[in-house]
Amino acid sequence: MKKQWYYLKYIGKEITEHKAVLWFWLLVRVVVQTALPFLQLLLSANVIQWLLEGVAIEYYLLKLALWLGIICVLEVIKSLLELYFDKENDIFRMTVMAKINQLLYKLDYPLIISEEGQENFDKAGNLVASPAQLFGRITQEFSRLFTAFLGMVMYIGLIAQVDKLYLVLIVLLVIGLLIFKRLQKRLAPQISAAVSVNNKRNSYIRRLYGDLRLAKDIRLYQMANWFSEIKASITQDYYQLMQPKKKLMLAENTFLSVGIILLTIFAYIQSVRLIANQELVVSEFVVHVGAITLLAGTITEFVNQIATLDQDLLQMKYYDEFMNQTPIFNHGEGVSLPTEAITVELRNVSYTYPNQNTPTIHDMSVVIQAGEKLAVVGENGAGKTTLIKLICGLLQPDEGEILINGQPQAAYNIHEYYQLFSTVFQDSFLLTYTIRDTIIQGLPFDAARYAAVLEQSGVQRMLSKFADGDQTPIVRQVNSEAVQLSGGQLQKVKLAQALYKDAPILILDEPTAALDPIAEDEIYQDYLRFSDNKLSLFISHRLSSTRFCDRIIYLAGGEITEVGTHAELMAAKENYYRLYEAQAYYYRENIEHEVVEEEEEVIEVGGLI
Numbered sequence: 001m002k003k004q005w006y007y008l009k010y011i012g013k014e015i016t017e018h019k020a021v022l023w024f025w026l027l028v029r030v031v032v033q034t035a036l037p038f039l040q041l042l043l044s045a046n047v048i049q050w051l052l053e054g055v056a057i058e059y060y061l062l063k064l065a066l067w068l069g070i071i072c073v074l075e076v077i078k079s080l081l082e083l084y085f086d087k088e089n090d091i092f093r094m095t096v097m098a099k100i101n102q103l104l105y106k107l108d109y110p111l112i113i114s115e116e117g118q119e120n121f122d123k124a125g126n127l128v129a130s131p132a133q134l135f136g137r138i139t140q141e142f143s144r145l146f147t148a149f150l151g152m153v154m155y156i157g158l159i160a161q162v163d164k165l166y167l168v169l170i171v172l173l174v175i176g177l178l179i180f181k182r183l184q185k186r187l188a189p190q191i192s193a194a195v196s197v198n199n200k201r202n203s204y205i206r207r208l209y210g211d212l213r214l215a216k217d218i219r220l221y222q223m224a225n226w227f228s229e230i231k232a233s234i235t236q237d238y239y240q241l242m243q244p245k246k247k248l249m250l251a252e253n254t255f256l257s258v259g260i261i262l263l264t265i266f267a268y269i270q271s272v273r274l275i276a277n278q279e280l281v282v283s284e285f286v287v288h289v290g291a292i293t294l295l296a297g298t299i300t301e302f303v304n305q306i307a308t309l310d311q312d313l314l315q316m317k318y319y320d321e322f323m324n325q326t327p328i329f330n331h332g333e334g335v336s337l338p339t340e341a342i343t344v345e346l347r348n349v350s351y352t353y354p355n356q357n358t359p360t361i362h363d364m365s366v367v368i369q370a371g372e373k374l375a376v377v378g379e380n381g382a383g384k385t386t387l388i389k390l391i392c393g394l395l396q397p398d399e400g401e402i403l404i405n406g407q408p409q410a411a412y413n414i415h416e417y418y419q420l421f422s423t424v425f426q427d428s429f430l431l432t433y434t435i436r437d438t439i440i441q442g443l444p445f446d447a448a449r450y451a452a453v454l455e456q457s458g459v460q461r462m463l464s465k466f467a468d469g470d471q472t473p474i475v476r477q478v479n480s481e482a483v484q485l486s487g488g489q490l491q492k493v494k495l496a497q498a499l500y501k502d503a504p505i506l507i508l509d510e511p512t513a514a515l516d517p518i519a520e521d522e523i524y525q526d527y528l529r530f531s532d533n534k535l536s537l538f539i540s541h542r543l544s545s546t547r548f549c550d551r552i553i554y555l556a557g558g559e560i561t562e563v564g565t566h567a568e569l570m571a572a573k574e575n576y577y578r579l580y581e582a583q584a585y586y587y588r589e590n591i592e593h594e595v596v597e598e599e600e601e602v603i604e605v606g607g608l609i
């Protein structure tokens with residue numbers, strides 16, 4: 001209960017921060033919604049009373065018109081308020097959605113990549129996903145709850161004057177309903193845990209259906225029937241899981257119906273007895289019986305709304321947990337960014353991913369000197385990308401520290417720290433609508449720099465193939481005319497983006513993996529030029545490319561096992577030598593067999609790939 005109060009205050013605060021005047025209109029709405037059925041009931045009673053009293057017809061019509069006029073005005077106000085709240089609910093939901101998204105973009109990377117972080121975001125995101133979700137309907141729920149409460153108090157007050165026994169019956173009815181709600185609540189965690197697993201399976205399958213990248217496999221492996229079977233079993237499981245809840249709801253509805261019938265029977269018997277004793281006039285009888293009917297409705301609504309709100313408030317936990325995560329990095333004041341050439345030092349750095357048992361980077365120490373071009377090589381999964389993420393400040397070492405010009409990473413404000421890096425990662429890439437927008441990425445436009453990076457990255461030559469040049473749209477989801485860039489073309493755009501940022505540290509993770517040999521060679525020729533005056537890190541599986549670097553580190557199992565120049569490592573005849581020889585062997589084989597040109601692989605691109 002304490003939690004619910006906390007979340008109730010929390011959501012109340014969110015509404016107040018968004019628009020405090022909503023509370024005033026909510027109050028007006030509650031009063032109008034409560035008054036309308038009551039006024040209609042009073043009108044029925046009055047009409048009978050006037051007829052019985054035999055009031056003059058003009059007077060009767062005047063009174064009737066007055067009452068109907070008031071009811072009409074209130075109906076109009078009610079409709080206007082409904083429209084107002086429909087609109088305001090949506091604005092409120094969108095505002096909270098923007099808050100969640102804004103935080104997501106700024107949230108420290110480790111908080112996002114962990115499974116827990118992803119789940120937190122999904123759960124918080126679900127609360128604003130549609131008008132039917134918590135933030136889309138909360139003011140409606142408050143309005144229903146308060147209206148039901150006010151109505152209940154009013155009708156109980158009315159009929160309790162007639163007979164106190166009503167109070168006992170009503171209390172019993174409410175207690176019974178609350179017990180049912182409690183039973184439902186107790187059942188809810190089991191069901192929702194099982195349903196959540198079922199939903200995950202369902203949405204995963206739905207995503208697979210629509211994933212264009214899988215369309216090839218689905219057809220060639222003839223998976224359609226298999227998919228349909230999985231889908232059918234998920235649906236069947238869902239109905240099975242919901243069975244206990246449905247049974248309980250049936251029992252609750254039966255209890256409620258029986259309770260209301262008993263209450264109504266009692267009301268009629270009472271009324272007839274009172275009329276017979278001339279303790280009740282006919283118009284009072286109408287109010288009395290009508291109040292019982294309205295009361296039954298308000299009790300049901302009140303108990304339902306309490307249960308819904310109770311569930312909703314518990315869901316606020318997801319929002320609270322997402323919005324109030326403790327930052328990992330320094331978001332406050334930091335030391336100034338270095339203006340002189342940059343040196344990076346790793347001191348006994350270890351890092352283990354949250355869901356892993358063994359460290360991906362283990363006790364690593366290395367100094368990367370100002371202006372140095374360092375190649376990082378090693379087998380798949382050796383920890384190369386992780387090392388780079390640590391240096392970039394996307395991950396934080398569990399042990400040891402990373403120093404930039406002698407200052408520990410944590411001394412810098414994290415957002416300023418990111419200004420030090422121009423990166424090209426191998427896996428994901430954000431495309432904006434055109435090639436030009438993608439390269440500039442919201443930075444101020446500098447014509448000379450832009451022209452230079454188009455040239456250096458090889459994008460300039462690529463543009464000649466497109467009629468719209470650098471204004472060529474590249475996101476198919478938003479423009480059906482968009483060009484679908486090949487893997488190699490995309491890699492050139494990525495490189496251009498990194499070069500345009502022109503940060504003092506350049507990090508390239510497999511920048512030429514999708515390039516044809518000629519484009520790759522051109523990039524290498526240019527590499528020395530565009531990495532001039534920068535500290536650069538270069539990950540590549542093509543060991544021939546490391547010859548452009550001053551020094552090479554070889555990673556195995558998260559540790560540096562070899563360091564030196566290409567010549568030194570070849571002379572050492574360790575792993576680097578073996579890997580190099582293995583590749584060289586195939587190159588020689590290829591040359592002998594005159595295997596020509598690799599084809600650029602076309603890959604699906606979207607907003608985010």
Ligand SMILES: Nc1ncnc2c1ncn2[C@@H]1O[C@H](COP(=O)(O)OP(=O)(O)OP(=O)(O)O)[C@@H](O)[C@H]1O
Nearest residue numbers: 113353355356360379380381382383384385386387
């Ligand atoms: N987000 C993550 N959560 C858990 N483990 C991860 C995560 N990212 C990477 N790993 C694991 O860390 C190890 C090192 O991954 P990393 O990507 O750094 O290797 P790599 O040397 O760059 O590999 P490759 O040459 O294949 O790109 C792998 O075993 C990988 O499964």
